[in-house]
Amino acid sequence: MAAGGGAHTVTGAEGGVVLAAGCVLWRHSPHDGELEICLVHRPKYDDWSHPKGKLKRAEDPLAAALREVEEETGHRCIPGARLPTVRYLAQGRPKEVSYWAAEAAEGHFTPSREVDRVIWLPPAAARNRLTQPRDQRLVDALLSVLNPA
Secondary structure, eight states: OOTTTOBOEEOGGGOSEEEEEEEEEEEEOTTTOOEEEEEEEETTTTEEEOSEEEOBTTOOHHHHHHHHHHHHHSEEEEEEEEEEEEEEEETTEEEEEEEEEEEEEEEOOOOOSSOOEEEEEOHHHHHHHOSSHHHHHHHHHHHHHHSOO
């Protein structure tokens, strides 16, 4: 564990799972009022994803998700429904990411080393821009929450 409260991992039964959290950040377009989803570009991986990051030691997953959204997009957000948890291997280690739907509130994006670009896209375009299929499924989950049958 790095000094200063690095990533939180769970050991024992879960065998060192890296815990992370994020949000599928959405808003109504300021131009036409249609739904838009925010994606972040991470230059280290050259990928497009939803804002997310590792939990700090003893950090609540929702608190981590809200912190990561603000750090990566510059926007505060209003959390909504819990979305599916995504599990996968990252650099050979199991990773578990808890997600929430979240409506964007005030804020302004400032590029950083971790995230150099954000884009707001309609759901179909966001689904197509996302690098990982597991992230594409989260768009569908958001739409199910916002437009229940």
